[in-house]
Amino acid sequence: MPEGDTIRRLADRISERFGGQPCTRCVTRDPRLVGLDLSGDVLVEADAVGKHLFLRFASPDGTRRTVHAHLLMDGRFVVGPASKEHTWRRRLELWFADGRLTGLDVPLLRVVPTDREHELIDHLGPDLCGPVAPDPSEVAERLRRDPEVPLAGALLDQRNVAGFGNVYAVELPFIVGVSPNQPVGSVIGLDGLLAIGTPMIRQHAAKGPRNTTGKRLATPDHFVYGHQSCPVCASLLRHWNDRDSPWGRISSWCPQCQRVDPTRSVDLIRARRLLGLHPVRRDPMFPRVSADP
Ligand SMILES: [Zn+2]
Numbered sequence: 001m002p003e004g005d006t007i008r009r010l011a012d013r014i015s016e017r018f019g020g021q022p023c024t025r026c027v028t029r030d031p032r033l034v035g036l037d038l039s040g041d042v043l044v045e046a047d048a049v050g051k052h053l054f055l056r057f058a059s060p061d062g063t064r065r066t067v068h069a070h071l072l073m074d075g076r077f078v079v080g081p082a083s084k085e086h087t088w089r090r091r092l093e094l095w096f097a098d099g100r101l102t103g104l105d106v107p108l109l110r111v112v113p114t115d116r117e118h119e120l121i122d123h124l125g126p127d128l129c130g131p132v133a134p135d136p137s138e139v140a141e142r143l144r145r146d147p148e149v150p151l152a153g154a155l156l157d158q159r160n161v162a163g164f165g166n167v168y169a170v171e172l173p174f175i176v177g178v179s180p181n182q183p184v185g186s187v188i189g190l191d192g193l194l195a196i197g198t199p200m201i202r203q204h205a206a207k208g209p210r211n212t213t214g215k216r217l218a219t220p221d222h223f224v225y226g227h228q229s230c231p232v233c234a235s236l237l238r239h240w241n242d243r244d245s246p247w248g249r250i251s252s253w254c255p256q257c258q259r260v261d262p263t264r265s266v267d268l269i270r271a272r273r274l275l276g277l278h279p280v281r282r283d284p285m286f287p288r289v290s291a292d293p
Pocket residue numbers: 230231232233234235254255256257258
């Protein structure tokens with residue numbers, strides 16, 4: 001499921017492969033794109049803000065327009081080879097000299113003048129995978145604007161900060177020993193969680209795949225997301241399904257390591273131990289603890 005790091009990597013791949021090339025043929029199968037013909041336009045670049053993807057085009061007469069896509073849960077893009085999926089799933093197909101770009105099952109597609117792109121993202125908080133990493137203290141402040149909201153709900157609210165998806169909303173609370181259900185206003189040291197989550201998602205954006213444990217396995221690895229027992233204390237995990245969850249997404253947590261207390265501190269020593277193999281430990285933003293030299 002696409003999170004900010006996935007969309008950043010996708011935008012970079014599209015720019016590398018097709019940036020500067022004219023679109024030679026354009027087929028759309030989405031009611032919001034009726035009449036759109038990008039053939040003859042040059043793909044200037046692809047860009048990402050949070051989970052939003054922008055394909056910026058320039059036409060020979062100087063018109064600048066942007067295809068805006070949001071993949072939500074199921075959408076994806078195929079970059080390069082022709083897609084073999086059924087025609088009706090290919091909502092947008094663009095041909096370039098260097099291959100084809102196909103938007104499959106993309107639920108949200110539209111075209112806007114490039115100079116009005118910002119209207120689609122003005123409501124978003126700072127972009128975790130943007131050119132400059134947002135300041136963890138500033139993001140913590142935004143998360144605490146509604147102190148009663150559960151931690152996971154605050155992390156997922158893109159108006160607070162743009163880019164975290166559900167894997168991070170499950171894994172980051174576990175790493176620092178705080179429940180995803182803990183009201184965000186009662187989390188002490190919230191900026192420490194963000195000083196781990198920010199470089200982690202940026203590293204995954206620069207070099208995927210997303211792997212929160214840092215263990216070098218063939219497949220992406222997580223501590224509790226998709227698991228049944230706690231890797232620290234072996235307790236059976238508790239779960240929300242997406243219907244019962246107060247923030248509408250599945251969640252998992254350890255009832256021992258992540259108790260909900262009146263106030264609860266981010267445990268940086270636990271985080272350092274759990275992330276011993278993760279390259280995020282070497283990031284200058286990663287929080288130091290008093291035991292450090
Ligand atoms: Zn546990």
